[in-house]
Amino acid sequence: MLEGLESLTVPCVTCYSYMLEAIGKNCRNFSELKVLCPLDIEFAESLIKHIPKLKILSLRCSLVYTEALRCILKGLEYLEVLNLSHSMFFAELDHEGAETSNILIQRGGEIPAAMDVSRLERLVACQGETSCFLCQLMLENPSVGGRGYRFQEAMWREDEISSLAH
Structure with missing residues (x-):
């Protein structure tokens, strides 16, 4: 029954691999x-394994x-468009460099240094976290990014990529 499915917007899912x-x-x-849930390494690896030909990915407010x-x-070779608007970027490092805790390293959709996005046809990212309402909301309460307002229809239906705006 899923044969014709071409696009999907998914709220926070715990069994994403299935x-x-x-x-x-x-x-x-x-x-x-x-997707409307945190992008961690397990999710990324599952996405690459199961949908390697994905062309458009929105991680808006994630x-x-x-x-x-x-x-x-690196793994999604066919990826053409990536939306990182209003996202917060974390490293899983503690102060000694061990991978134990989450540390905010960038905010507001700024792409972390050393990320090669040159092969993408289009990268969407917020241009100014200090003047952006959604970026400020994410900074004030990062848990909002995982739940809360995302399930309000007016918010999760929006996207900077027109084909994903419902």
Whole structure:
């Protein structure tokens, strides 16, 4: 029944691997995904494994781990458009460099240094976190990015990528 599915907007999902596997097996023309949950390394690896030909990905207002983003940029060879608007970027490092805790390293959609996004046809990112309402909301309460307002229809239906705005 999923055969014709080409695009999907998904709120926070705990069993994303099963969902991505089902899409990968059954939806030959699937090319666009908008997720409303944190992008960690496990999610990134599952996305690459099950939907390697993904062309458009929106991580709007998401908590994004830099290693997961690096993995996506390297592993999704067909990725053309990436939306990182109003996102917050985290590293999983403590003060000694051990991977134990989450540290905010960038905010407001600024792309972390050393991320190669040159091969993308289009990168969407917020241009000014100090003047952007959504960036300020994410900074004041990062948990909003994982739940809360995202489930209000007016917010999760919006996207800077027109094909993902519902």
